[in-house]
Amino acid sequence: xxxxxxxxxxxxxxxTINAGEHVFIKMPSDNVKCIVLKPNSNVSLGKFGTxxxxxxxxRAWGNTYEIYDKDNKTRIYHxxxxxxxxxxxxxxxxxxxxxxxxxxTLEDIRxxxxxxxxxxxxxxxxxxxxxxxxxxFDKKTAYxxxxxxxKKGKKFxxxxxxxKPTTYFxxxxxxxxxxxxxxxxxxxxxxxxxxxxxVHSGCKILVVDDTQGMIxxxxxxxxxxxxxxxxxxxxxxxHYDVVKYMNFNQEILDSIKVLSWxxxxxxxxxxxxxxxxxxxxxxxxDLEGYHRRVKAYKIVEESRQIxxxxxxxxxxxxxxYKPESILEKLLQYVRGSRPVIVYHPHKExxxxxSTWMRRCPDLLAPQLTESWLRKSQVLPGRTHxxxxxxxxxxxxxxxxxxxxxxxxxxxxxxxxxxxxxxxxEAKKLKRTHGETEKAETVVITELITTTTTTTTTVSTQDxxxxxxxxxxxxxxxxxxxxxxxxxxxxxx
Amino acid sequence: MSESSIEKNVPVVKQSFARYKAHNIIEEGDxxxxxxxxxxxVIIRVQDGEYFNCKFGTYxxxxxxxxxxxxKLGSSTGRGFLYLLYxxxxxxxxxxxxxxxxxYIADISFVMNFxxxxxxxxxIESGTGSGSFSHSIARTLAPTGHLYTFEYHQxxxxxxxxxxxxxxxxxxxxxxxxxxxxxxxGLENMVDAVFLDLPAPxxxxxxxxxxxxxxxxxxxxxxxxxxxxxxxxVTSLSENGFVDIQMYECLIRFNEIRVIPMWTIDEAMEKQxxxxxxxxxxxxxxxxxxxxxxxxxxxxxxSNTSSTVATPTSTxxxxxxxxxxxxxxxxxxxxxxxxxxxxxxxxxNITVTKLPMEQRGHTSYLMFATLPPALQRPSLAEQKANQGxx
Numbered sequence: 001x002x003x004x005x006x007x008x009x010x011x012x013x014x015x016t017i018n019a020g021e022h023v024f025i026k027m028p029s030d031n032v033k034c035i036v037l038k039p040n041s042n043v044s045l046g047k048f049g050t051x052x053x054x055x056x057x058x059r060a061w062g063n064t065y066e067i068y069d070k071d072n073k074t075r076i077y078h079x080x081x082x083x084x085x086x087x088x089x090x091x092x093x094x095x096x097x098x099x100x101x102x103x104x105t106l107e108d109i110r111x112x113x114x115x116x117x118x119x120x121x122x123x124x125x126x127x128x129x130x131x132x133x134x135x136x137f138d139k140k141t142a143y144x145x146x147x148x149x150x151k152k153g154k155k156f157x158x159x160x161x162x163x164k165p166t167t168y169f170x171x172x173x174x175x176x177x178x179x180x181x182x183x184x185x186x187x188x189x190x191x192x193x194x195x196x197x198x199v200h201s202g203c204k205i206l207v208v209d210d211t212q213g214m215i216x217x218x219x220x221x222x223x224x225x226x227x228x229x230x231x232x233x234x235x236x237x238x239h240y241d242v243v244k245y246m247n248f249n250q251e252i253l254d255s256i257k258v259l260s261w262x263x264x265x266x267x268x269x270x271x272x273x274x275x276x277x278x279x280x281x282x283x284x285x286d287l288e289g290y291h292r293r294v295k296a297y298k299i300v301e302e303s304r305q306i307x308x309x310x311x312x313x314x315x316x317x318x319x320x321y322k323p324e325s326i327l328e329k330l331l332q333y334v335r336g337s338r339p340v341i342v343y344h345p346h347k348e349x350x351x352x353x354s355t356w357m358r359r360c361p362d363l364l365a366p367q368l369t370e371s372w373l374r375k376s377q378v379l380p381g382r383t384h385x386x387x388x389x390x391x392x393x394x395x396x397x398x399x400x401x402x403x404x405x406x407x408x409x410x411x412x413x414x415x416x417x418x419x420x421x422x423x424x425e426a427k428k429l430k431r432t433h434g435e436t437e438k439a440e441t442v443v444i445t446e447l448i449t450t451t452t453t454t455t456t457t458v459s460t461q462d463x464x465x466x467x468x469x470x471x472x473x474x475x476x477x478x479x480x481x482x483x484x485x486x487x488x489x490x491x492x
Numbered sequence: 493m494s495e496s497s498i499e500k501n502v503p504v505v506k507q508s509f510a511r512y513k514a515h516n517i518i519e520e521g522d523x524x525x526x527x528x529x530x531x532x533x534v535i536i537r538v539q540d541g542e543y544f545n546c547k548f549g550t551y552x553x554x555x556x557x558x559x560x561x562x563x564k565l566g567s568s569t570g571r572g573f574l575y576l577l578y579x580x581x582x583x584x585x586x587x588x589x590x591x592x593x594x595x596y597i598a599d600i601s602f603v604m605n606f607x608x609x610x611x612x613x614x615x616i617e618s619g620t621g622s623g624s625f626s627h628s629i630a631r632t633l634a635p636t637g638h639l640y641t642f643e644y645h646q647x648x649x650x651x652x653x654x655x656x657x658x659x660x661x662x663x664x665x666x667x668x669x670x671x672x673x674x675x676x677x678g679l680e681n682m683v684d685a686v687f688l689d690l691p692a693p694x695x696x697x698x699x700x701x702x703x704x705x706x707x708x709x710x711x712x713x714x715x716x717x718x719x720x721x722x723x724x725x726v727t728s729l730s731e732n733g734f735v736d737i738q739m740y741e742c743l744i745r746f747n748e749i750r751v752i753p754m755w756t757i758d759e760a761m762e763k764q765x766x767x768x769x770x771x772x773x774x775x776x777x778x779x780x781x782x783x784x785x786x787x788x789x790x791x792x793x794x795s796n797t798s799s800t801v802a803t804p805t806s807t808x809x810x811x812x813x814x815x816x817x818x819x820x821x822x823x824x825x826x827x828x829x830x831x832x833x834x835x836x837x838x839x840x841n842i843t844v845t846k847l848p849m850e851q852r853g854h855t856s857y858l859m860f861a862t863l864p865p866a867l868q869r870p871s872l873a874e875q876k877a878n879q880g881x882x
Binding site: 015016019039052053054055056057058059060061062063064076079081161164166167168187188190191192194195196198200201202203221222223224226311313335336337338347351352354355358364365367368369370371372373374375376377378379380381383385395400401402403404405 | 510511512516527530559560561562563564575576577578580581582597598600601602604605606608610611612628631632634635707708709710719722723726727730731735736737738739740741742743744745746747749751843844845857859862863864865868869870871872873874875876
C-alpha cells in the first residue's frame with residue numbers, strides 16, 4: 001500500500017522495444033497513442049491501419065515503419081529528405097477557394113480510403129490520385145503544393161513511429177493531452193526545475209509532488225537508480241501515475257520511497273504488527289495478512305528514518321496546498337547550501353510564498369521565474385515560428401537553504417556603537433537594580449528593531465523549524481541590494 | 493544537519509562539481525562559492541592562513557573550515573557577512589571566467605532535457621568554450637557516463653582541461669583541441685548524443701553521424717544564433733539521414749517581486765481631511781508664536797498654507813492650495829457624522845510582480861534531430877522465423 005504501484009516492472013534493454021513495456025506510437029496525423037506492447041497481439045491505429053506487435057518487439061528505438069500489404073506487414077520506412085522548394089511564378093490570384101477544384105466526390109475518396117485500409121492501395125498512391133484530380137493543383141505555388149501533399153499525406157499514409165518514453169516525451173504527451181493531470185508543468189519549466197535542483201546520481205531528494213509523479217519520474221530518470229527520492233503524499237495512496245509510463249527498471253523504482261503526511265510522526269496509538277498479533281498463534285490467511293502488515297510497517301519505518309536523517313540535497317514542492325505551510329514543516333530536513341524549489345501553475349499563488357521566503361531566515365535569494373518556449377517550422381526556405389505557441393508552462397520559485405547563525409557583522413558601524421552603548425547602560429542598570437533578565441530582553445528587542453529597517457524582517461518562527469534557526473533576520477545583503485536599486489533609480 | 497551528523501569512516505572522496513560531499517562540511521582545499529549578493533559571487537579555494545577580502549570586510553579562510561556549507565559567516569572586523577555555498581554547475585555558470593559567450597540556464601536545461609541526458613550516457617560537445625555547459629553535462633552523466641568535448645582554440649582547451657581537473661571532473665570529461673569542422677571528431681560508434689555550438693555546424697554533421705552508436709537511436713542538437721545558419725544546418729542534417737527536425741527558442745523570465753500599498757480613494761480623502769483639520773487647528777498656535785517673533789502678517793499667511801518652514805512660495809501654488817482647501821472644507825461639513833479622520837492609515841498591501849525593464853530577447857535557435865539506428869536488430873517476428881527455419 002505504501003509503495004508505488006506498477007503494472008509490471010521491466011528490466012529489458014533500454015535501447016530496444018521490449019514486450020510488456022509502454023510504447024508511444026506517433027501517427028502521420030502527429031497524434032500519439034500510448035499502448036502496452038503485448039507479444040503476439042495486433043495493434044490498431046484506426047484509419048492508419050493495424051500492425052503486429054512482434055514486428056517491432058526487439059527492434060531498436062528510432063525507426064519509422066510502414067504498414068504495406070494486405071497482411072499488415074511492416075517494413076522500415078525511410079523518411080524523405082527535406083528538399084529545397086523551387087520558386088515558380090505561380091501565385092494564388094487564379095485560385096478560387098471552393099470544393100469544386102477537387103473532381104473526386106466524397107464517396108470516391110471514401111472508397112479510396114477503404115482500399116487503403118485493406119492494403120490494396122498505398123498512402124502515396126491515394127495522395128497521387130487526389131493530386132491528379134485536383135484541377136487547380138498546378139496553379140498553386142510551390143510552397144502551397146508541398147503543403148497540400150503534406151496535409152493529405154497526414155491523412156492517408158500508413159506509417160507510424162514507436163517512441164521511447166523519456167521525461168521530455170512523456171511530459172509533452174501529457175502537457176498536450178491532459179495538462180491538468182500534471183498541473184500544467186511544461187517541458188522547459190520542468191527542465192529548469194531539474195537544473196535548479198542540481199539532481200544527479202546519488203543524491204537524496206525530498207519531494208511533494210501533485211503532478212501525478214511527473215516530477216518524481218524526471219528526478220528518478222536523472223538519478224538512474226542511485227540515491228533516494230522521498231515523496232510525501234496525502235490521501236490513501238501516492239498518485240504517481242506518470243511513473244508507470246517510464247519503463248523504469250527495478251533499481252530505479254526502488255529508489256522512489258513514499259511516506260504519508262499522516263504517518264510522518266508515529267501516532268501515539270500506532271502499534272507494531274507484533275504488538276497487534278502474536279505471530280506464533282497465526283496460520284493460513286491470518287499469517288499472510290500479518291506478513292503483509294509487517295512489510296507495510298517496515299516501509300513506513302524506513303521512510304520515516306530517511307526523512308529524519310535530515311540530510312536532503314533538495315526540497316521540491318509542487319503541491320496543491322499552500323506552499324509555505326509545507327516549507328515550514330520540511331525545511332528542517334534539508335542540508336545547508338541546497339536548493340528549495342516550489343512549482344505552481346499559477347504565478348500569483350507563489351507571490352505570498354515569495355514574500356514568506358524573503359522573511360524566512362533559512363532561505364537565501366528567492367527567485368521567481370517563468371519560462372517562454374516557441375517552436376518553429378524548419379524547412380529550407382520555409383522557416384518560421386509556428387502560428388500558435390504554448391501559453392503558460394507554470395512558474396518556479398527557487399531559493400537556497402542556508403544555516404542562519406546570527407552574526408554581529410550584520411550591524412552597521414552606527415548600529416554597533418549604539419548597541420555597545422546600550423549594553424553598557426544595561427550593565428549599569430543590572431548593577432543598580434539587579435534585574436538581570438529584564439535588562440537583557442530589552443537589549444535584544446532593541447537590537448531587533450534597530451537592525452531591521454522594514455517591519456517585515458522580524459519573523460517569529462512558527463512551531464516547526466530547524467532548532468538552529470534564530471528568530472531574528474539580519475538581512476544585511478538584501479537591504480544593500482534594495483538600497484543599490486534605489487540609488488540606481490535615483491541616478492537615472 | 494549539524495556537526496553531529498558527520499558520518500564516521502567515510503572514505504575520502506574529493507569534492508567535485510558532479511556530486512555532494514557526504515558530510516557537507518567545508519575542509520581545507522575545498523572550493524567555496526562566496527555569496528555576497530545575487531550579482532556578486534566569487535569562487536575561492538579554502539586554504540588555512542589565507543584571507544578573503546571584499547568591501548564587506550575581511551574573512552579568515554581558517555574560520556570557514558569545519559563549517560557546514562550554506563553557513564552565514566561574519567567578517568573578522570564584524571562589519572559584514574557572507575554565505576558559503578557549495579559549488580554546483582548552476583553556480584559555476586554565474587561565477588566562471590568568461591573566455592567566450594556562454595550558455596545560460598534556460599538553454600542548458602532545455603537541451604539536456606530534450607537530449608534525454610542521464611547517468612551513463614556518452615556525449616559529444618563542440619566547442620568547449622568557457623566550459624559552462626560542460627559542467628552541467630558532466631554532473632548529469634556521472635558517475636558512469638562520459639563527455640568528449642572539442643575546442644579548436646589551444647589556450648581555451650588548455651584552460652578548460654585545467655579547470656575540469658581542479659573541479660574533479662577529469663574522469664568524466666575528455667578535452668581535445670581539434671578543429672572538428674575540418675578534421676572531424678575522430679570517434680566512431682561511441683556516443684548517444686551530440687551538441688554542436690559552432691559557427692558552421694553543418695560542416696560537422698557528417699562526422700557526428702559516424703560518432704553515434706550505430707545500433708541505436710541518436711539525438712543531435714545544434715545551437716546557432718542566426719536563422720541563416722539554421723537553413724544550412726537543416727539541409728546538411730537531412731542529407732545525412734537525420735529525421736524529425738525540430739526547432740525551439742527558450743527564454744527564462746525573472747520576476748521582481750514588490751509589495752506595494754493600495755489606498756482606496758476614500759482612505760486618501762480621509763487622510764487629506766485629517767491634514768486639513770490639523771492645519772486649521774494649527775493656525776492660532778502658529779499665529780501666536782509668529783506674533784511673538786514679531787513677523788509681518790504676510791509671512792503668517794504663508795506659514796498657514798505651507799506646512800514646511802516659511803519660504804516665499806509662488807502665488808500660483810498658493811492659489812491652487814487655497815482652492816482645494818475650499819472644496820475640501822465643503823466636504824468636511826457634509827461628513828460631520830464621520831468619526832475623526834485619521835491622518836495615518838495603513839493601506840492594504842498587495843504583492844505584485846514586474847518583469848525587468850530589459851531582458852533577454854534571443855539567445856540562439858535550438859535545433860534538434862534524430863538519427864535512426866543504422867544497424868538493425870532482429871524483431872521478435874524475425875527471431876521466431878529464424879528459429880522455425882532451424
